[in-house]
Amino acid sequence: MQFTPTMTGINSPDPLQHAFKVKSAPHAGRSNSRPLTLDSQQWQQWWQQPSQATQRALYIHLPFCRKRCSFCNFFENGTNPEKVSRYVDTLVEQLRIAADTPLGNSRAFDTVYVGGGTPTDMQADEIFRLGEAIQRFKLVDDVEITLEGRLNGFDDDKWQAANQSGFNRFSFGVQSFDTDVRIAAGRFDDKTVLLNRLAELSQHPSASVVIDLIFGLPGQTMDVWQQDLQAVIDTGVHGVDLYQLIGLSGSRMDHAKGKGKVIAPANSQYQADSQTRANMYAIGANHFEAHNWQRLSSCHWRRDARERSIYNTLAKSGIEILPFGAGAGGSIHGHGCMNGRDLKQWHQAHNSTPDTVQTVPAQVPQMIMPPNPSAALDAVIKRGLDTGLLDTRLLPAKLAKHLTPLFEQWQHNGLTDFSSPLLSLTLAGRFWNVNLQTGLFEFLAANPLKQDLAA
Template sequence: MQWGVYIHIPFCRQKCFYCDFPSYAGREQQMKAYTEALCQEIAIQGLSYRQKWGRPATVYIGGGTPTALPAAYMTEILTAIAAHLGTDVPEFTVECNPGTVDRDYFKVLQAGGVNRLSFGVQSFNDKLLKRIGRIHSVEEAVAAVRAAQQAGFTNLSVDLMYGLPGQTLQDVADSIAQAQTLAVQHISIYGLQLEEGTVFARQESQGRLVLPADDETEAMYDYINEKLPQLGFARYEVSNFARPGKESRHNLGYWQDVPYLGLGAAAHSYLEGRRYENTADIAAYINRINTGASAGQLEEEPTPQHIMEEFAFLALRTAEGLSREKFAAKFNRELSEVYGRTMSDLEKKGLLTVDEKGCRLTAKGFKYGNWVFAEFLL
């Protein structure tokens, strides 16, 4: 059975100004206890699901900044994964901040079975990096990617952003050109979202955040979606582009109804049709694991309608789209019976392509994806 594992590392050196993820700076004193608790959860939960479903198809260690952990703690985690989830995982990804890795750290990751790295670069412009609170420089980002390649990694991804304060279309073009020069296999590129509780949200409420005008941000979006395919990166999801065969199998699983086990503070799981969430508080997480209690709890039981809606709009995030065959297999209903009128209306507006296989977003549909997804709410 295909399934994935997500492992959350909630530590970082500095909180980025746009980030609302469950991650914390200045918590180094908790790293040892957290690592021990996480390895214990891997041993209990990981082994249980491995015995049930076999070795996972994907493992993804994210954060936060996983590589903010000292190499010795990361080695403990990788050892626990190998012991309880299995070795030679087909796709094993670790997120890296370029300011926290070097050749020795890459050797640790490689020895632990990691075969894919995702670098949080965000921009190849030093002024922009400082403006958004990143701890690394362009030089460090370039050096980190090249060091990973020299260490033998052949499946590398970089994250970029657009719509940043002070950013121009030329900045976006330059970052894409630099990523192309580095010969990475995958690029994720996200538009800035102002999330409650972040530094940027506070600055915006105080009138101190100057963002590109809407037409400038739209020009960045258009450039990205025209240029990356020209460079050999096919768009396979709203924000993700890859060379052939280098799509993130783990992330595709989120959008294609694949079950996954979440381990660590704030990690989410999707198991046997139900969603679970671990406590986000690091101390509470450590205490629960150490006392033999479960770190997670069942989220609100979804209604059949909610399950159907989620299945539809998550599938529509991908280039493959919403499959008639998969929809019928899961719900024992025909796609057209439920969404026929919606699909027809959106097709007339140029937002969907509808055929015998199902429906997919057009280029225009990707641009107005959130509006399209809302139309699939029953």
């Protein structure tokens, strides 16, 4: 058996800080197949074919932001009101067409996610029209419909338009409440504005309001982090995601680093090192668990059952996701799909398809991957490691046996407690869970299991 430290981590007295050198990637996965070319006839056939999925989602992408935050590389296009309006018109039209196709209407959707970019930058009437377009699809009774974005500019008109058109979950990027940290990161609004607005929105009788925090931002000392964590509780929001800062290539921060600079607050050049960030994660996890919040994944906690996080949970389980918009990703009939980000090409694809013959959504430039034969297994593994508990009885017996030496190495390195059949991740394992997922797929690539998995 071949092992490497990137699969197993290393043995150290403090696995939380030292099991791996660095988080391997934002998400794990394996892909060794080549993209497919789909001709327009096959595209038409896809939409004429009813869904075979047991659970499914819609993902709708809004690739606009008003400002390029220092840490982020999701920025695609500046928010120009005319451009957004034209984009939303096209999206709404495409959703209308899709909802009437056999693929679109053959079974109800469990969850819908409008992500970006910054979808909350849409005007109130655009949010409303998009919400209405979503309602044309068959949706399960307790469907979750999320609108992503930020609090700045998300005024009462937008909030009401969203509520009235069916959105029932709001995911706002806060990143840090600290005003100095925020200014350096290129965020709008100071701490007081955020605290007040979140407290106000969280009073809604049923909608779930969740926020994202990042740990490791320049100027964000441990003291600032503890205040950030306390602010989450004080605002009354229903859920929180804690993300370790990843050095994303193409971000402003990354460019500055290339020149030996740090984009930091005027009064502090502090930036937590990797070990401190591990401690920040531990303090965050313990903070929410001490307040009786429930952990739904390694980075997401909820105050109570109002927050369900259905999209994020199901997306990791490899379900069908119909993608709409430039830069949207999803999965159709088992094929991974990633729409091209180029807005001009995306519009051109729609303009070159005459309305009169449009019975299926326009085929936009996109990358299509062949079905992954082990998708169902990968989903069990990813979901188990992400939630912190992998029940190995859900794996074929031969695969579970084949992976046992790897699980034992993880146990030896303080990342898991393996008491067969349950593999539960320690706090350190949860912090490094993306490395564990990547490491497991690396292990299988280096030590393939050739026997018949069905046995």
